[in-house]
Amino acid sequence: MSPPEPVEAADFSASEMMIVAAARELAGRHVCFVGVGLPNIAVNLAKLTVATDLELVYEAGVFGARPARLPLSIGDPTIVTRATAVTSMFELFGFYLQGGLIDVGFLGAAQIDRFGNINSTVIGDYAHPTTRLPGSGGACEIAINAREVFVIMRQSRRSFVQRIDFRTSPGNLGGADGARIRREQGWLGAGPSVVITDLGVYHFDAGGVMRLDSLHPGVTLEDVQGKMAWQPAVADRLIETAPPTAEELRLVRDVLDTEGIYTR
Amino acid sequence: MAEAIAGSVHDGDTVAIEGFTHLISFAAGHEIIRQHKRDLTLARLTPDLIYDQMVGAGVARKLIFSWLGNPGVGGLHAVRRVTEGASASLELEEYSHFGMVGRYTAGAMNLPFFPLRSYFETDLPVANPLIRPIRSPYGDDLVYAVPPLEPDVAIIHAQRADEQGNTQIWGLLGCQKEAAFAAQRVIVVVEELVSEDVIRADPNRTVIPGLIVEAVVVEPFGAHPSYAQGHYDRDNRFYIEWDAISRDADLLEQWLDEWVYGVAGRAEYRDKLGDERLDALRPGSSPSGSVDYGDYR
Numbered sequence: 001m002s003p004p005e006p007v008e009a010a011d012f013s014a015s016e017m018m019i020v021a022a023a024r025e026l027a028g029r030h031v032c033f034v035g036v037g038l039p040n041i042a043v044n045l046a047k048l049t050v051a052t053d054l055e056l057v058y059e060a061g062v063f064g065a066r067p068a069r070l071p072l073s074i075g076d077p078t079i080v081t082r083a084t085a086v087t088s089m090f091e092l093f094g095f096y097l098q099g100g101l102i103d104v105g106f107l108g109a110a111q112i113d114r115f116g117n118i119n120s121t122v123i124g125d126y127a128h129p130t131t132r133l134p135g136s137g138g139a140c141e142i143a144i145n146a147r148e149v150f151v152i153m154r155q156s157r158r159s160f161v162q163r164i165d166f167r168t169s170p171g172n173l174g175g176a177d178g179a180r181i182r183r184e185q186g187w188l189g190a191g192p193s194v195v196i197t198d199l200g201v202y203h204f205d206a207g208g209v210m211r212l213d214s215l216h217p218g219v220t221l222e223d224v225q226g227k228m229a230w231q232p233a234v235a236d237r238l239i240e241t242a243p244p245t246a247e248e249l250r251l252v253r254d255v256l257d258t259e260g261i262y263t264r
Numbered sequence: 265m266a267e268a269i270a271g272s273v274h275d276g277d278t279v280a281i282e283g284f285t286h287l288i289s290f291a292a293g294h295e296i297i298r299q300h301k302r303d304l305t306l307a308r309l310t311p312d313l314i315y316d317q318m319v320g321a322g323v324a325r326k327l328i329f330s331w332l333g334n335p336g337v338g339g340l341h342a343v344r345r346v347t348e349g350a351s352a353s354l355e356l357e358e359y360s361h362f363g364m365v366g367r368y369t370a371g372a373m374n375l376p377f378f379p380l381r382s383y384f385e386t387d388l389p390v391a392n393p394l395i396r397p398i399r400s401p402y403g404d405d406l407v408y409a410v411p412p413l414e415p416d417v418a419i420i421h422a423q424r425a426d427e428q429g430n431t432q433i434w435g436l437l438g439c440q441k442e443a444a445f446a447a448q449r450v451i452v453v454v455e456e457l458v459s460e461d462v463i464r465a466d467p468n469r470t471v472i473p474g475l476i477v478e479a480v481v482v483e484p485f486g487a488h489p490s491y492a493q494g495h496y497d498r499d500n501r502f503y504i505e506w507d508a509i510s511r512d513a514d515l516l517e518q519w520l521d522e523w524v525y526g527v528a529g530r531a532e533y534r535d536k537l538g539d540e541r542l543d544a545l546r547p548g549s550s551p552s553g554s555v556d557y558g559d560y561r
Contacts, residue, residue: 036335036336037336059361060284060285060286060436060438061284061436061437061438062436071336072335072336072337072498072500072503072504073285073335073336073498073500073503074285074335074336075284075285075286075335075436075498076285076498077286077435077491077493077497077498077547080435080436080493081550082550086434086435086436086437087437088437088438088439088441088442089284089309089361089362089365089437089438089439090365090369090439090442093361093362093365094362094365097362098362098380098381121358121387121388121391126387126390126391127352128348128349128350128352129347129348129349129352130348130349131348132332132339132343132344132347132348133332134331134332134333134339135329135330135331135332135358136330136331136358136359136360136361136386136388137309137310137330137331137360137361138330138331138360138361138362139360140360140382140383140386140388141360141361141362141380141381141382144381144382144384145381166387166391167385167386167387168386168387168388169386170384170385170386173385181384181385185384185405185406186381186405187381187384
């Protein structure tokens, strides 16, 4: 097999790099809870590349979706037609998610801390917020019940913060204790395992702390440090994220997001 | 529709127009606006554009919800205007999706609460003290409880029903069944009125029995810009356009004047949208297989 055709950094967008990096992390996973926007494209890309037997679960009440187009909303009719099963939301959240059948749940975030705790509710004070965000939706129960959680978000000093303004979805809580609390309270989920941003890819160390493992092409450690409010733990062997292959880009652009809504 | 809303929805009521992306009764929401209802508590998992419009029109006192946004587009700006900053005036009571589903379920089942494994180690029980921890009576397990939600009125859009209100839905089911059984009164709005024989030929598809339905309203395209599986697609163009409209209070007022106050009802709204726009939303065909229920005598 010939090596994939190299692609220059200038030839793909930061969003495309995020999508491709997230899709690759899904290798070996079987059942994935899909979110709106970038996760939606990433999961569909994984299904076409590294995880062809991936079962797509949508919170709207679909198991085993086969979307024929990229939906604007996660409740689009295309996720129903030719799906394995349509369920009520009671069944989806009760039997599939809380029952422990979801391997990976994707979450976005307005704010995240070093332990992977997430805010998607308000910026500022809860009663009189400066910005009212959407709120939990299914995020809080995904964070608790999905076997692992992937976070996909853009990185800035406003989003990678010392203290989140509101904890919508628990991550590794205060660090090493997180795993113990999860166990003692009977949670099935192990918490966040990957954070994919426009700058790099993070995993979590044994103490539940986010660790920078990979920088996207063209990104420096200084770039990353300038866009977060704490000094990140960095892997002993910090690597460069492999750029998207020509085939990955073709699938994203020509098959999944033909109008470039999410990828430009 | 006018008669059903006038008869069933009263100022101060708790109203649930349910439907997760699918089958949202915009027709009923607009009629509530036209009738100048006031002080409503509006319950929905995802307030969506319909509650943004209703809040913008001044019918609501409070929202009970779990996800407040325009899916794939951004925020609900009419809601944000009255929930952000020092002058926040709209009361919010928020849960997670499963918490809302659990509330309707407890309401439907006449239970004092619904237990779930959400909310641990989050700020949601602080923001909403109605979310409370309880110990299992069978051990030390801790779970959270949410209280029953029994709306005064649930309004459910569906593909079809018979005159008695026996209602069939296919595609995303959301929590319409739970909301309907929890409510004191149920209004069903359908694309198509069918005979009892059609319902009885496929009883597995019946989601809501006529037993609990107070009124059946026939309103083709009554869910637009939401959708009805197999009938018409979601009008994503409108969801995208709404962002600019709702950001500007004056534009929103103009929009309400033109599309809600300025039309007598859904039929006029449909005519105003025009056949070209509506025809473009019609999907291709993908019929279900059929099953044989068997004839037993």
